[in-house]
Amino acid sequence: GCGEPAYIKLVTQLYGDRMMIANATGCSSIWGGSAPTTPYTVNHEGKGPAWANSLFEDNAEFGYGMYLGVKQIRNKIKEDMQELISMPEASSFKDVFENWIANMNNGEASKEASKKVIEAIETCNCDGRAKELIECLREKKDYLVKKSQWIVGGDGWAYDIGYGGLDHVLASGEDINVLVFDTEIYSNTGGQASKSTPVAAMAKFAAAGKRSKKKDLGMMAISYGNVYVAQVGMGADKNQVLKAIREAEEYDGPSLIIAYAPCISHGLKEGMGRSTANQAQAVACGYWHLYRYNPVLKEQGKNPFTLDSKEPTESFRDFLMGQVRYSAIAKQFPDVAEELFNLAEEYSKERYENYKRLANQG
Numbered sequence: 001g002c003g004e005p006a007y008i009k010l011v012t013q014l015y016g017d018r019m020m021i022a023n024a025t026g027c028s029s030i031w032g033g034s035a036p037t038t039p040y041t042v043n044h045e046g047k048g049p050a051w052a053n054s055l056f057e058d059n060a061e062f063g064y065g066m067y068l069g070v071k072q073i074r075n076k077i078k079e080d081m082q083e084l085i086s087m088p089e090a091s092s093f094k095d096v097f098e099n100w101i102a103n104m105n106n107g108e109a110s111k112e113a114s115k116k117v118i119e120a121i122e123t124c125n126c127d128g129r130a131k132e133l134i135e136c137l138r139e140k141k142d143y144l145v146k147k148s149q150w151i152v153g154g155d156g157w158a159y160d161i162g163y164g165g166l167d168h169v170l171a172s173g174e175d176i177n178v179l180v181f182d183t184e185i186y187s188n189t190g191g192q193a194s195k196s197t198p199v200a201a202m203a204k205f206a207a208a209g210k211r212s213k214k215k216d217l218g219m220m221a222i223s224y225g226n227v228y229v230a231q232v233g234m235g236a237d238k239n240q241v242l243k244a245i246r247e248a249e250e251y252d253g254p255s256l257i258i259a260y261a262p263c264i265s266h267g268l269k270e271g272m273g274r275s276t277a278n279q280a281q282a283v284a285c286g287y288w289h290l291y292r293y294n295p296v297l298k299e300q301g302k303n304p305f306t307l308d309s310k311e312p313t314e315s316f317r318d319f320l321m322g323q324v325r326y327s328a329i330a331k332q333f334p335d336v337a338e339e340l341f342n343l344a345e346e347y348s349k350e351r352y353e354n355y356k357r358l359a360n361q362g
């Protein structure tokens with residue numbers, strides 16, 4: 001019932017054959033890469049995601065480094081091709097190389113263009129400088145297809161410990177994609193409160209209920225104007241998740257997807273077998289909000305903000321009471337419980353109103 005893996009499974013189904021993942025330490029690095037097993041796999045061509053985990057605190061920078069390394073190599077490929085294009089002895093490759101250069105930053109188109117380059121360089125028997133350059137291209141052929149760079153981790157990483165790095169990478173303007181599994185706690189180490197934990201929720205270091213508001217990470221990223229941002233919930237609207245992943249990947253700049261993920265530490269009274277339904281309830285009661293902010297729309301003179309959540313219809317309080325992290329507050333701290341639950345509802349409403357205002361600005 002863990003809410004995290006469904007998101008990355010979908011991303012790998014879309015882009016796994018050309019994907020690189022930097023994974024922050026956390027549950028996702030445990031279910032994602034505990035030797036001797038791995039849930040990641042390859043397709044019929046033997047291509048699958050390249051995955052690595054550095055540290056809990058530097059994952060955004062780590063993924064950014066992967067991206068910059070690949071960018072540098074691919075720019076060198078482009079320069080080598082440009083030099084070859086200018087050589088009379090390599091003139092027969094002109095079209096193939098020009099086609100690759102024109103499509104090098106388009107994921108799908110670069111696949112076709114790269115196939116043609118590989119065929120061409122396999123058959124080439126030039127001499128001198130041209131031969132040298134062709135050799136360089138052969139060595140780098142794994143980099144011909146455009147990579148899809150993903151940086152993934154939990155809210156403890158993204159909202160708290162790794163936030164400085166995440167902010168730096170989002171501010172870079174580079175073509176990277178960040179996926180945050182938002183369990184609203186540090187799940188892997190037993191459920192400590194993070195800046196994503198909402199007010200009233202019981203967590204370690206917030207044993208009497210968290211007293212401060214959940215940070216709105218998405219709005220902070222939106223403030224840059226050129227960052228694609230989405231909040232999603234698989235069990236609430238899987239089509240919206242798919243749209244967000246596609247738009248984020250296609251956007252030629254930084255993207256941030258914040259994904260609601262129920263966790264065993266939430267203490268769902270219905271049981272973890274109902275965690276998908278729990279995501280739908282979270283949206284229906286206005287606890288979690290679905291939206292997409294796409295800077296491309298702004299360039300087209302349209303409103304970049306799309307609110308995908310409908311007006312809440314279900315009981316917010318019932319949603320809280322269905323989870324031990326909230327209901328335990330009512331039992332153990334009855335003097336403050338009412339006030340905290342009211343605050344939680346008020347803050348969620350405020351967030352929804354704010355998103356509505358942005359959506360109606362068009």
Ligand SMILES: Cc1ncc(C[n+]2csc(CCOP(=O)(O)OP(=O)(O)O)c2C)c(N)n1
Pocket residue numbers: 024025026027028055056057153154155156157158181183185186187188189194
């Ligand atoms: C600098 C540092 N501090 C603490 C830890 C221990 N640690 C490993 S994973 C983790 C929690 C991860 O929480 P989160 O980022 O929310 O991911 P989740 O487990 O919820 O998916 C912590 C504290 C660490 N690895 N490195």
